[in-house]
Amino acid sequence: MRVLKFGGTSVADAAALERLVGIVKTRTGARTVVVSALAGVTDRLLAIGELAVHDRAGARAALDEILTRHLDMARALSALAVEPMLRGIARGAERTVDGIADAAHASPPLLDKLVAAGELWSSRLVAAYLTECGVRAQWIDARHLVSTDGRHRQATPDLAATEDAVRRHVRPALALDRVVVTGGFIGSGPGGVTTTLGRGGSDYSAAILGACLLADEIEIWTDVDGVYSADPRVVAGARVLPAMSYEDAEILATFGAKVLHPRTIEPAAALGIPVRVLNSRRPDAPGTRIDADGSRTGGYIAVAARGTVTLVHVTARQRRADRAFAARVLQAMADAHVAVLVGEVHKGKLTVAVSPGADLDGLRARVGDFAEVQTREGLTAVCAVGDRLTEDPRLVMLALAAFDGRHVHLVARPGGAASALAVVVEDAAVHDLLARLHGVLAGEADVLRAAVA
Ligand code: ASP
Ligand code: MG
Numbered sequence: 407m408r409v410l411k412f413g414g415t416s417v418a419d420a421a422a423l424e425r426l427v428g429i430v431k432t433r434t435g436a437r438t439v440v441v442s443a444l445a446g447v448t449d450r451l452l453a454i455g456e457l458a459v460h461d462r463a464g465a466r467a468a469l470d471e472i473l474t475r476h477l478d479m480a481r482a483l484s485a486l487a488v489e490p491m492l493r494g495i496a497r498g499a500e501r502t503v504d505g506i507a508d509a510a511h512a513s514p515p516l517l518d519k520l521v522a523a524g525e526l527w528s529s530r531l532v533a534a535y536l537t538e539c540g541v542r543a544q545w546i547d548a549r550h551l552v553s554t555d556g557r558h559r560q561a562t563p564d565l566a567a568t569e570d571a572v573r574r575h576v577r578p579a580l581a582l583d584r585v586v587v588t589g590g591f592i593g594s595g596p597g598g599v600t601t602t603l604g605r606g607g608s609d610y611s612a613a614i615l616g617a618c619l620l621a622d623e624i625e626i627w628t629d630v631d632g633v634y635s636a637d638p639r640v641v642a643g644a645r646v647l648p649a650m651s652y653e654d655a656e657i658l659a660t661f662g663a664k665v666l667h668p669r670t671i672e673p674a675a676a677l678g679i680p681v682r683v684l685n686s687r688r689p690d691a692p693g694t695r696i697d698a699d700g701s702r703t704g705g706y707i708a709v710a711a712r713g714t715v716t717l718v719h720v721t722a723r724q725r726r727a728d729r730a731f732a733a734r735v736l737q738a739m740a741d742a743h744v745a746v747l748v749g750e751v752h753k754g755k756l757t758v759a760v761s762p763g764a765d766l767d768g769l770r771a772r773v774g775d776f777a778e779v780q781t782r783e784g785l786t787a788v789c790a791v792g793d794r795l796t797e798d799p800r801l802v803m804l805a806l807a808a809f810d811g812r813h814v815h816l817v818a819r820p821g822g823a824a825s826a827l828a829v830v831v832e833d834a835a836v837h838d839l840l841a842r843l844h845g846v847l848a849g850e851a852d853v854l855r856a857a858v859a
Contacts, residue, residue, distance in 0.1 A: 407436040407580070407621045411590060411612035414445035415629040416686035417528050420482040426532065427539045429627065429689050436580040438615060439543075440590045441532050442608040443524025444479075447472060448591075451521045454503065455512040462507035469499055476527045480534065488534035492527055499523040514558035518592075519600045522549070525589025525608070533587035544584040546575050552593030552611060554601045557743070561593055561601035563614045565673070568593075572618040588615075609667035613681070617673035624674055626666065627686040632694030633658070633665050635708045636844040640837045643850060647708060648692060651700025654708065654791035655681070657826045660747060661789035662712030671696070700793070707792030707801070707847040711836050715747060715759045717782045717815055718766065720773060722754030732756050735773055742768035747787055748820045748828040757816060759787050759830050785815060786836050789828040790847055796824045801847055805829075808843040 410433065412426055430437060443451075450472060458465035473496040480488050502520045506512050525548065533545035551571045554561035579586050590608020595601040603610050609626055616624040633655065636644040650658075652675035659668035665683060674681045675698070684693035720735050722728075732751045739746060739758070742765045749758030760766075762783065770779045788809075795801050805827055806817070816830040831839070 407619055408433055408623050408625065409438045409440060409612050409616040409619065409621045410625045410627060411440040411608055412442065412532075412627045412686065413608065413629070414442040414447070416627045417441050417532060418445040420479050422686065423479070423483060423532065423535050425686050425689070426627075427536055427541065429686060430536065430541060430585060431539075432689070438576060438580070438586040438588070438619065438621075439532065439536075440588055440608060440612040440615060441525065441528045442590050443521075443528050444475065447475075447524040447527070448521055448605070451499075451524055452517065455506055455517045455520050458503045458506040459510055459512055462503065465503045465507070466500060469496065469503060472496075472523075472527075476531060480531060483535045483538065485531070485534040485538045487538075488530050491530045491534075495523050495526045495530065515599055518558045518602045521602060522589075522592040522600045525592050529587050529589035536585060536587065542584050543587050544579040546579070546586055546588045548589040548592045548611065549594040549598075549600055550575060551588060552603075552614060554593040554595050554603070556595040556599070556601065558595070559602055560604045560743075561595060563593060563603070563610075565614065565617065568614055569618040572615065576615070576619065603669075604667070606664075606667040607669075609670040613670040613673040616679055617677050620677065621679055624679055624681045626670070626681060626683045628665060628683060629685065629687060630665060631685045631688065631691050632683045633663065633696070633708065635706065635848065636710070636840055637663070641709075641841045641844045643844060643848060647694050647706050649695045649697070649700055650706060650708070650791075651793070651825070652696060652698060653821060653823050654700065654793075654825055655696045657789060657791050657820045657823065657828075658708055658710050660712075660820070661710045661787055661828065663708070663710040705792070705794040705797060707790060707794045707844075709788065709790045709840055709844045709847065711786055711788045711840050712747070712761075713786040713833050713836055714762055714784045715787045715830065716762055716764065716766070717785055717830060718744075718758050718760055718769070719780045719782075720756045720758075720769075721778045721780070723776055723778060724754070726754075731777075735777060738769055738772035742772055744769050748789075748816070748818045748830075750816065750818050759785070759816060759828075782815070784833050785830050786833040787828060787830050788836070788839060788843065789820060789826060790843060791823070791826045792847070793825050794847070795827060802827060804846045805843060808839065808846050812839070
């Protein structure tokens, strides 16, 4: 049993779909295929949602262009049987555009409804083309599978309800030897309203479905060769990691590595399901295997940076803070959905790095009577992970040396992991810094000499 997830670039055009079918055919046994919207479509739909507020006709025309792109693809693939479905999805999206125009407001529920069209279109197209190629495929509306809470645009799946739906809809289809095809990213909240799991959330959908199916493996098909030791566009010596641990992958993704949605790891790790990141343009390349062990490689390191983050200092109003201070603050952060990247606690003071969108007013409202909240914006969080950090403690010193001359605001071990180090610094020349950090940790001789000199 296998879940294969294809990202936007891996379904972008007719040639990509041909590769996809080739990949699905090489896998035997039960297969569930999860797809993102075609590359660029989600961005476009969100822009259309905003446009609809003041330009209904413009928004409708733009929607029509996206429909045309899908119809052209169906035509190029001789899968025109899917045309009525593609048109039906477009009509639904058009009604949503009208809803936004009538209200003169792009509310989160309407935006979710509108962007869902992207994954509905792509999954319908993929299912139709698989069928066309002789693979018995069954399309299932992801909203009938993935149950979520009602937090639009950033919903959290309900595992028990999703597992139940998977048992009712996916398992019977797999038992009939069908390849199940569904859209990532989308789900349904209370009352059946359409929700989405946050940008890049199709990876997360694949992991949730993989967990509900107790899959043997979750394959994330993308347009790069795997997880790199650093962003290869920024760091010349970056290499693909053959393997890494769940923990390191999760931290790396949280700190800005774009290749995986950070929440993907948790459901897989909880059940010990390996996640593989693979290149759909080079399906025979080994990719990166992420699992509990993570270390068949003789040691690895990876670095990532996430700019811009906000540092939040929460200080107790009373000099003698009560012992539950940190717990109360953390609870308030959870209630305000403020996701903590990394932080430290010191008696009546708590310092955390959060992303700029975090609802800090919500936090202030919750802790205002016992704590003061101060913030500093526009910083960068840099992290290094890898079992080599655990094995060789000197590497931590070398890593810190790479920050020489910079104003360091916070040094911490994310997730308490011995294999990870996070540093929050001023947001200047971060590419440079990443290259230096990667160089010292990867043992590049010249960078090393410069760092210890
Ligand atoms: N289509 C969605 C996005 O662009 C989800 C995904 O691609 O994973 O964010
Ligand atoms: Mg993605």
